[in-house]
Amino acid sequence: MLEQLLAGSLEDAMARREQRPYAVVEAEALARPAALDALEALAPADHMKVIAEVKRASPSRGDLAEIPEPQALAAQYEAGGASVVSVLTEQRKFKGSLADLEAVRKAVSIPVLRKDFIGDEYQVLEARAAGADLVLLIVAALPQETLARLYAKIRELGMTPLVEAHSAEEVARAVDLGAELIGVNARNLSTFELDRELFGRVADQIPAGVIRVAESAVLDVTDVERYREAGADAVLVGEALVTNDPIATLASYLSV
Numbered sequence: 001m002l003e004q005l006l007a008g009s010l011e012d013a014m015a016r017r018e019q020r021p022y023a024v025v026e027a028e029a030l031a032r033p034a035a036l037d038a039l040e041a042l043a044p045a046d047h048m049k050v051i052a053e054v055k056r057a058s059p060s061r062g063d064l065a066e067i068p069e070p071q072a073l074a075a076q077y078e079a080g081g082a083s084v085v086s087v088l089t090e091q092r093k094f095k096g097s098l099a100d101l102e103a104v105r106k107a108v109s110i111p112v113l114r115k116d117f118i119g120d121e122y123q124v125l126e127a128r129a130a131g132a133d134l135v136l137l138i139v140a141a142l143p144q145e146t147l148a149r150l151y152a153k154i155r156e157l158g159m160t161p162l163v164e165a166h167s168a169e170e171v172a173r174a175v176d177l178g179a180e181l182i183g184v185n186a187r188n189l190s191t192f193e194l195d196r197e198l199f200g201r202v203a204d205q206i207p208a209g210v211i212r213v214a215e216s217a218v219l220d221v222t223d224v225e226r227y228r229e230a231g232a233d234a235v236l237v238g239e240a241l242v243t244n245d246p247i248a249t250l251a252s253y254l255s256v
């Protein structure tokens with residue numbers, strides 16, 4: 001499934017590239033004001049930080065919410081105290097788009113993450129051109145050399161890579177890249193199975209000074225407490241925020 005998701009995102013990107021060549025998007029990316037400092041926004045604090053996700057649907061959970069105005073939801077996230085807004089831009093299964101990201105960028109002044117299946121520099125340029133400050137890199141999706149190349153490209157454009165792992169081996173590869181922001185996804189993107197204990201098992205492998213994000217399967221405040229006890233600096237939450245009152249839900253998570 002992960003291979004199909006990546007192949008679909010790359011195919012969609014190559015279709016856009018026919019319309020908007022590399023050099024055009026590169027010029028747009030370079031003309032943007034500097035990216036916001038995501039490491040500062042997510043720096044460890046005396047409470048859990050939240051990366052709040054704009055997420056309409058997923059292959060594992062189906063349709064979640066319509067979100068006709070992603071910018072309005074993102075503004076609520078910011079008002080509710082989120083540190084970063086994550087925008088799913090994958091179209092086929094998550095029903096997102098780069099237009100969502102652009103709309104969100106205009107509506108908030110906190111850092112914005114492009115969440116997609118990234119495998120090519122062109123997608124990184126698109127992210128910056130649309131106003132992203134962070135880009136997700138999924139270790140399981142790519143060989144190490146490709147990850148290193150994309151990691152460097154994201155940094156070169158002033159953005160922060162969020163490097164996502166789903167096993168001890170993948171955390172080691174994220175650390176090898178020099179990642180300063182590592183996400184441990186409880187959901188296996190190949191099988192969609194959840195492993196809620198994974199974060200706790202691998203957290204100690206993440207060096208001091210690296211920001212640790214627990215991703216997926218936060219359904220209530222007890223999940224946030226569990227991740228906090230296991231050493232998470234931040235949680236990345238989608239479903240629980242798009243299916244409940246985002247402001248009240250964020251308030252409860254930020255009290256942890």
Ligand SMILES: O=P(O)(O)OC[C@@H](O)[C@@H](O)c1c[nH]c2ccccc12
Nearest residue numbers: 185215216217218236237238239240
């Ligand atoms: O909706 P949830 O269970 O709160 O999960 C959010 C986020 O972790 C999830 O959307 C996610 C994590 N890694 C990904 C990679 C691709 C697509 C989606 C994701």
